[in-house]
Amino acid sequence: MNDRLEKIYVVFKTHFDIGFTGLVSDVVHKYKTEMLKDVIAICDKTKDNEPNEKYVWTMSAWPLLQSLQGSDEQDKASALKFLESGQLIWHMLPYTTHTEFCGLEEWIRGMYVSRGLSEKFGYRPMDAKMTDVPGHTWIVPSLLKKAGVNILHLGCNGFSTPPDVPPVFFWEGPDGERLLTFYSKGGYGTGILPPEEWTHPIWLALIHTSDNHGPHEASVIEDMKASIAESGLQAELYIGSLTDFAADFLSRNPDLPVIRGDLADAWIHGVGSAPREVSRVRELRSRIAAAESALALSMLSGETSDVGGAAGHSQQIKGKIDESYEHSLLFGEHTWGMDCKSFLFPRTYDKKSFLKDKSSERYLKMEHSWQEQIDYLNKAEAALDAAVEMLSGSGSNIVREASDKKTYRVYNYLGWSRDALVLLENLESPEEDEIFIDCISGEKLVWSHASNGIILEVKQLPALGYKTIACIRQAELQAAFKGSAVEVAAAVDTRSNLLKGFINHQEAVIENAFVRVQVDCQTGWITSLYDKKQQKEWVEETSSFGFGQYEYNIYSSEEITRYIKKYAYRFHDWGVHDFGKTDYPEQQKRLSFTTELSEIRLIEESDYVRLVCKASSVPSSVKEYGNANETVWSITLTEDSPNIDMEWKLTGKEETPMAESGHILFPFKLDNPSYRINKMGSVIDPCTDIVRSSSTLLQCCENFVDVSDGTVGMAIVPLDSPLFFIGRNGMWDYEHDYKPEKPEINFNLFNNWWGTNFPQWVGGSLSYRYRLIPHKGDWVEGSVWKQAQEAMTPVSGVPVSEEHSQTAFTDFLPNGLEGMAVTCLKPAEDGDGYILRLRDWLGQSREVTVGIAVQANEVLKTDLLEYETKGNRCVLIESEDASMNQIRFQTRPFEIHTFRIR
Template sequence: MTVDGSVLSREKETGPMNDRLEKIYVVFKTHFDIGFTGLASDVVHKYKTEMLKEVIAICDKTKDNDPNEKYVWTMSAWPLLQSLQGSDESDKASALKFLEDGQLIWHMLPYTTHTEFCGLEEWIRGMYVSRSLSEKFGYRPKDAKMTDVPGHTWIVPSLLKKAGVEILHLGCNGFSTPPDVPPVFFWEGPDGERLLTFYSKGAYGTGILPPEEWTHPVWLALIHTSDNHGPHEATVIEEMKASIAESGLQAELHIGSLSDFAVDFLSRNPDLPVIRGDLADAWIHGVGTAPREVSRVRELRSRIAAAESALALGMLSGETSDIGGATGLTQQIKSKIDESYEYTLLFGEHTWGMDCKSFLFPRTYDKKSFLKDKSSERYLKMEHSWQEQINYLNKAETSLDAAVGMLTGRVNVTPSKDKKTYRIYNYLGWQRDAFVLLEDIESLGSDEVFIDCANGEQLIWSFTNSGIIVEVKQLPALGYKTIACINQVELQAAYKGSAVEVAATSVDTHATELKGYVNHQESVLENSFVRVKLDNRTGWITSLYDKKLQKEWVEETSEFGFGQYEYNIYSSEEITRYIKKYAYRFYDWGVHDFGKTEYPEQQKRLSFTTELSEIRLIEESDFVRLVCSASSDTSSVSEYGNANETVWSITLMEDSPNIDLEWRFTGKEETPMAESGHLLFPLKLDNPSYRINKLGSVIDPCTDIVRSSNTLLHCCENFVDVSDGNVGMAIIPLDTPLFSIGRNGMWDFEPDYKPEKPEINFNLFNNWWGTNFPQWVGGSLSYRYRLIPHKGDWAEGSVWKQAQETMTPVSGILVGEEHSQSAIADLLPNGLDGMAVTSFKPAEDGDGYILRLREWIGQSREVTVHIALQASEVLKTDLLEYKIKENVCSLIESGADNVNQFRFQTQPFEIHTFRIR
């Protein structure tokens, strides 16, 4: 987040220039941090006021220059939108004039993100900010830019190409080691899409003149100001012209956009290397600095998608009016859902607070001084900047709750005294069974039951502390079922007893192996699929035996226990070693940012684990659970930041081979010392192969990560899988996505690390950053994991499908009793084959509905989608819902099962967007 501010520095480093250089394309920009240089609110205000005035001034001073020598200011889409919405009328009028004249432009992305941490659909919606600007002002950018963050996951070129982008520029700050890529290349995504990518190492942009080794006839001069600085002085143009003349070059100067460069550059058919791989984010550890909020946003993503699909399904059923009305209720619901997407993506923006070296220094690290300093003005202001980041999620939840409330209201809920009716929505692309939590029911009468309104079948339900959980079977793909809480007498009258009798005789009476016991040596849980044994001295799993696969999953020779919690305090020696290994160039600001200035001398790492105090067995009709309670070493709590108490549980369900694990930490102390918490899962498997579900794809960390990217610490979308091709184990972290394979990856960097052993090391929290992310965390924390043993590899074991179900609980919306007659809706009657729904929504222009699908199993193939008869036309669009030239109309045929169908070709992990009328 710091760059040397010299505009013309690069040519001083070069020798004789390329005699064949014909044209130099100049792009002017600043690096946008939502925060860092001040509170986020202050930064956004600056863009709306002071900086906008400066942009208007320089555009005005140069507006009469030759057409290609006018100052053109490129902005990220989101701050430009904020500036236009928040500026005074005079500045807005001037800005609109320069928007029309093309001196004020934007690129496709809203801002720089920690991309692999974001949700797939929310990242796509970030480009809808640019779309909304295009709808107002006509300009459609075909370029994108991200700065500072060293790397991004390889779905990026695929998504950008499908949004019409032709060039991406990435600029890495001067201290961080960048991925080992050439300055310009075609970046190939997992679906084979190739995007022209320009990568600046050691700088946000480039100098006015190319380096000596540049052989192409056109050059991109991306001239940056530093973080959140305004535009240049108007004299910069004459300075650039003078610099070109001084070099002896005859190159023409063209000030404009990244797209201007791309069009010319690509027209010359350049021979460029192709990079097919993941530029894994070397800053992804920052995600672990806010563990509670990370858990919240991972849960929010599925809730937003579910609410949006519920809106679209409600419109399809005719229960709402056309969304085209600007003041209509459906438009209000959609606006709230859009807001929720906006705020969750803002949480994934790369700036999570103010600059520590500017606002927090000097720092103290001993516990007593730290606690005293926390009441100081500078510490309180720093914590306020972190709270601004948390507030994004508060706003996302508020907007979503408002949308759901209006969704409930739109069907005129008038529940009778004896009956409550609910729509249970499933936005996934396949039929599923699920448990739904109904929070508004606190108790039931002895004569009340839940029924499936389609057939009157009684449903299984149970009480919890949060409400009532109801099991709903065979929820349709991208559809809903209606259930009701009803009086037995009313049920008998409505269904004449037949449904009740069927329900009564359908109870499964087969013998079950579900059991558990605790003795003086070990504790055991067992069902028909697996047997789990715990060491009564530690509470760690000593055996996890899969009966069906005849496979033991716990590596008994590991130095760590399976499910062991470890708390670490890192040494000054480790921090120094990391800085030496990671630094690309040494700057004093980089040492401050990536180290912890004035950190106390400490020669070795301190590691602490737990001391077991109790094991309890809980047995219910459909599950068994072992609950372990443990305390921590008192010094790790009082002197550092460990949790005072840890409680974890292992649960087996009656009819599932999966193992559910949960940890709860209470009384965690805040500490400024370099700390991290981890859970370890040493797996027993010869010849392991690894697969990581990163955003939008699945990668092999041994072959798909570009050298000098982050090879030690990974961020998963839904799962990590370890398999030998015959059997495998997948782990789904519901709350925290960070993990290393084979060793602890904290405060370390390896340019080409390959996993040493199948030991999955999940990071629960850390304060690795010394720059702007939260520097301490305390309070109560909780983490959930699901272990899925399976046959074959991740695709054969349908891990992706189970992971998405685990991450996507179904939701129930209270509706009026009159809607119990529309008991079921099914948009995808036969489900999807190896595909998943990422979004089903009203079209932005009100013309039909948008169905977005993702290919999930990594195969090129033809896909047939069966769709309900309401669909009379399906058009393929780009990612932003615009028409595309090829495959404009997908073939629709009348199917044999009273459904329509359409077919299309897909590449591995390809994203497809369809307009349905």
């Protein structure tokens, strides 16, 4: 035992699951009622203890907020008393997340819950805690440091293998920020006494109760004091916060190892259990950011005002956007349903028994818990739709009449100018004498039909700005623009002779000026993908899989058992239930099914060519298991792009409780491949940047994965399904230190790997889209990050009142951004100016100059929570353009920068 131990800091906490121990509604209700009463009781019993021996209860920020908002008046008054005295506190994070699945800005907004509590109650935590989930992506220390956090505690559950890290270390993010990090292996927290090998003069005793259990008994304090006395230590007991411990610990300048790498989440497979919702939330993130920037631009131009003060129009819109962010992040919380071993057992696996059991009360209740997860997205989308509807009025008292002309604002929240196909939803085709125009230039726009509206081709959308477009009558065009309207030639087939395709008995081919794609007419799989510019063939002809092959797999009891043995850190009976599938059929063998092509056809239009393949599944894979009945996939080339767009639609997928997964495979031909994965907020090399014993097999990307030899490369952007393996299918497997075996990208479409709270079966229709981006050089030289973000950011039109069709203010970043991107433009939380948040995309240290199209009185650097920082004034540079300011600052690799613009 460390005889030099001076002080033991004690932090009390419970693990917060939104669900798991019951329905979400039941769990949240418990926090507001029974648990809050218990917290008040123990705080009251110990309030007269010695100053450092009073019970202090630390909560995640979100459940504390829910408790304060939903408790009765008497409990709330008591809770406020202990908030004031410091016995009831919170940490910086709202709850535990599957972090690498979350959106960057979305995750940052989770810390705004803590900010709101700080603004109301004065306490500002400088600590953070996540529990249960084994690992998190390495942007976390960078983000937490930029939010004022000095310590992070991670507590892994007792069954899961944790990343190979020491108990305490400095976790270094990609931008070089270092965060004091404690990692508890085998448990949510620690014991009251340090382990024998602990050499530091102070110890962190994080005394944790189990899932949603609530606080301890008041006797716990005396019990801890007795344990210290029995050990013979003379250490002082100090009950407080993680912040208290960090301040003391760091003041002693500890010599700690530095871990620079990604603690990849070994539970990330859970994301694949809800494929439709995962697709929805990935698209929703960009839509929220676009709506928020639209609000800021509208306020800057004076179109939206706060008539009525705090209840004004812009505040109402902002409230709905905040609500949308809240619920989209809740989808990334780590629970996703109730505990199967508590609520679903006993389970059956044969199809007939399963279908019968699905109507039972326990199965219906379990499905209801999964629906609660889906409801987060329904609420997020509803709130966003309400915000957009209010934005479309463009003023506090404007009501759009049915007779209004068809006028739309098309917003681009990206930090560079772009061309886009814009969907105007639910809009009928224009009359014969009507045309779409750019309301500033008068340029006529090309349009086409869509199943749910009209699609417009809009060129050169301004960086972080918008264009206003309208549908008007031909006769009004010249009058409106006095003969200066830009004429567009009559619609003709302008398809290049290099954009073409054909089908014969053996092969189908489509090509443009950039690539040539050849498909086998027997399988529908790509046999050749040739990059004409780089003179590079991308299909590995020796692979045992077809390029673009869909594969459906059923896994064996042997594989499940092997996985448990490889992954278990400590064997607990609950862990075997959670990670295995109790009572799974012993005789079940590994089965793999592919498709049987029934049709292939060619579609040729003026600006694209497309091959469409239709295939059926092996009947037994549908009837006995859970395969899709039919699979339709397409390969599309456009006239002016080297990118290949591919889409799969699975229909008639059966529900099954058997261990299953679906995959799309891309076996690339490349010698000496190097890989890059865009994870939330950064780009990592899976061969060097993933910490040992993290998730080295299964990965989750933000926007793209890239394979390159430094001379030529190929990136894949999965619009809907972010999970993938490199080199082999690693379902129901685990490796401490896997390195990709070959450049074969294996995208997981769906899985029910979990045996616990995540959805256990999925059925119906599923859709998956991928964009393949061939490029020169590596991912930076090929501007992969830029193309990927455009692919992940669809553009839509917002109806506005006609009176704003001539607004001159159309962009915020007239010069665009070089190697950086916008994460948000928003009204400041305190109403004092606007917040512009940027991210470095290149992973390079350099000086950056950004032009903003407003005359700013002041530009300050802030932390992520919009609080001013030391050395916060930016260099304002005079610009030749009197209507624009320029700011200059230094960036580090993948650094996030937040500016307040007054």
